[in-house]
Amino acid sequence: MTTGTDLALARSPLHERHLALGARFIPFAGWEMPLQYRSVAEEHLAVRRAAGLFDVSHMGEIVLSGRGALATVQHLTTNNAERLTPLQAQYSLLCRPTGGVIDDLLVYRLEADEYLLCVNAANTGKDLSWVQEHALAGTQVQDRSQQYALLALQGPRATEILTRLSRAEMARVPRYGCIRMTLVGIPVLCSRTGYTGEDGWEVFCSWHDAPRLWDSLLESGEDLGLLPAGLAARDTLRIEAALPLYGHELDEETSPIEAGLGWAVRCEKSHFVGREILCEQKSRSLARKLVVLLLTEPGIPRQGYTIVKDGRHVGVVTSGCKSPVLGTGIGLGYVASAEAKEGNPVHVVIRNRLVPATIKGRPLARRDC
Amino acid sequence: MEFPEDLRYSKEHEWVLVEGNVATVGITDYAQEQLGEIVYVELPEVGEKVSKDDAFGVVESVKTVSDVYAPVSGSVIEVNDDLPGNPELLNDDPYGDGWMLKIEMSDPDELEDLMTSEEYERYVAELKE
Known part of the structure; x- marks a missing residue:
């Protein structure tokens, strides 16, 4: 301790x-x-x-303004900010050219040419540098986190x-x-x-x-x-609610498509950083998928624990906790796409013990519209 | 914070109550306070052998997973069966209903390595500084 x-x-x-x-x-x-x-x-x-x-x-707030603001947002984020009217928000991602996730964020259109990026606290500094380095002409970038x-x-x-x-x-x-x-x-x-x-x-x-x-x-x-x-x-x-958290379900080695966030990657946009790889991924089947895990015996799945099926390694846990509603261990994790089936029985390895779990294709609770 | 005088304490924040050759073991008030809300407890089986300073169980709180170490060596002769279903007992009553297991000691001399209540209270005060 x-x-x-x-x-x-x-x-x-x-x-x-x-x-x-x-x-x-x-x-x-x-x-x-x-x-x-x-x-x-x-x-x-x-x-x-x-x-x-x-x-x-603690969340970070980065404001982009000026005549180049929309072009910069479109260049750096995967969702289509052109669809935002003032006082609308959208979930989006900042990705590297490799498709890896720099951060997930909400993009708010505040005014015609002013956008607010609400980003993860752990990534505020990294995001700010990335946006400043890659902002297009006519864009002012300000850190308003404080x-x-x-x-x-x-x-x-x-x-x-x-x-x-x-x-x-x-x-x-x-x-x-x-x-x-x-x-x-x-x-x-x-x-x-x-x-x-x-x-x-x-x-x-x-x-x-x-x-x-x-x-x-x-x-x-x-x-x-x-x-x-x-x-x-x-x-x-x-x-x-099966909502991803940066550092758990998302990181620079993870594709948002694997994380089930393909809906926030808009391939009708002719360009954004990471587009080539991400839109190619969207057009084919993926090696692994993010799923919800429900433990059927006592135990709490934790980040990094192995998921096995018939003795084979099929995935890894990314987050877990004891569900206050169900009273049992629940988690999120990546598994081989072939195993990502509703009701599929697997095991989570907890301290060398195999604890039975069921794969759920849908969130255990989500009521927002 | 409580430091009952009739107990012995380990540096890993376990307490021991000695009755004859049997040591009842749990985690201290300080340990449960540091761990926060405990949501899961894993205990050994009756009959298992445990060695001093080896992990015999696991306590998971809202914020962390911690091993619990055997303060003495011996055989597990009883475990608190109420705990897995009610892990909050460790928070609510660490020296009472939150006891974890009873060990039949194989080497009672090991008790000499444990701290008295007074020594443990001082040890905790130093950790807090």
Whole structure:
């Protein structure tokens, strides 16, 4: 067991709030973030049944503006940003010419010629360098990560909770749509997006407004069952929803096509970095595929564990946890395409023991539209 | 944080309660606090032989997987069957309902290598600095 605190960790603008709520912290991507406030199961179930509020201020924000902004976004990302109208977002990927994933991200069109890239905290520096190096003429690139705080309000009651604080008809905003508004006097950008498999919102505000917005949201949802939720529940929720996490399901050696993200790789675009390899991959069958694993006996699959079938190595686990809903081990992993069949019985090797598991072709929980 | 005086402690944060030739073993309050919410426990089978300082089981928390080491050598004569189904007992009552196993000691002299409550409390205080 190792102990001790790394003093170099960055802190969110909500750090004092987390302390006051009795959070347990964990170092994550150079940040000291809340792992949980109460049990993971309570926080997880609050998100599935009512709502949870996450501090995700560690996420990076890179803004591209100017007449070259769209061309730069189109050049560097795999999805088609030309389809975005102002105040719309799309899931996308930054890839190397090899097709390997630099990062997965959300691309927001804020204005006619202004785009916001919301990226993984662990990759913000790498992404920023990549974008700066490859930006086309007429594009200004700015790192706004230290100006934007980000709160994620997720769950079936999220829209109702936000609506209580605003005059806007939040329910009419479509999935991946955004709205600029004022919440309790604080200018915010609300986007109907998330990472839990539930309906919900991600709310950008300025760093210094974050504590007051946090308090207002928690108060607004208290009677509906809203709980603050930490990174542990964020992980169990996204694993159930089969949403990939960079460093687990995605990295520079992984193709987004194998990860089941072909829908975010738009081959109707005549050019983007990685297009040749990725669009060729889309046209043929792949060696391996990302699947959901459901353990049928006690055990927790963890990143790097081997998946076997009849004594043969057929894949590797990329993420795992104990499902707070099912009470059993669940995970994500890559398996040989021939084994990626719904209901296929396999084994996960946990400390030299073969633990039976079933392959699921679909997420265990995903209700977002 | 509790450091019951009737127990002996290992550097790997296991505790031992000695009754005759039988050592009851668990993880300390400090260990469960450091691990965080425990979600999975793996214990050996009754009859297995364990050697001092070898891993006899595994505890998985929300944030980490940790081996649990035998503080003494011997044969496993009983394991806490309630634990696998209720791993939170390790958090809630590490010195009571969260006990892990009973070992019939093959070399009780090994107990000399363990710390007293006072020594362990000092050891933990140093780790926290």
